Amino acid sequence: MVYTGTNELPVIAGDKMSFIKIKFAESLENIDTEFQRCVDEMFRLAIARVPLLERKWRPQVDIYEGDDRILVLAEIAGVEKEDLHVEIHSRMLKIYGKRESPNKEHMRFLLAEIPHGHFERRISLPFPVDTNSVKATYADGLLKVWMNKLSLERARKIPIKKND
Numbered sequence: 001m002v003y004t005g006t007n008e009l010p011v012i013a014g015d016k017m018s019f020i021k022i023k024f025a026e027s028l029e030n031i032d033t034e035f036q037r038c039v040d041e042m043f044r045l046a047i048a049r050v051p052l053l054e055r056k057w058r059p060q061v062d063i064y065e066g067d068d069r070i071l072v073l074a075e076i077a078g079v080e081k082e083d084l085h086v087e088i089h090s091r092m093l094k095i096y097g098k099r100e101s102p103n104k105e106h107m108r109f110l111l112a113e114i115p116h117g118h119f120e121r122r123i124s125l126p127f128p129v130d131t132n133s134v135k136a137t138y139a140d141g142l143l144k145v146w147m148n149k150l151s152l153e154r155a156r157k158i159p160i161k162k163n164d
Contacts, residue, residue, distance in 0.1 A: 077141030
């Protein structure tokens, strides 16, 4: 069998050969995030009928870019505002906290898909941001973090003084 370099994987079933189409990532920029998402989803599905132990989980985020601002949305339903924390550095946003388990006394699990316990998400920002401009709001389970981008080409005119 010779590999042709296409995105099809040959599979032999009995005396016939078939091909399975495989879609590779279009870019390697987010391969670690995509891989982590796939692994998380695989384990979530595998243990959905088993009570979840409290373990660190990662909230899902969307990132939007405007001309001069970046908006990060994080889905964190069921977390009290006091248990939610946001830290910012020049090119890194960290969202972390804890979602408490619901009161389960006199109850048994039939299905357990919602993660509880500590969570953390570190987001590499595509641009340096003004850390003093960051504003965050939290309502209806959605955290919104707005931040101003710093200009990559910040030119400053230097006055020239006359030497006496």
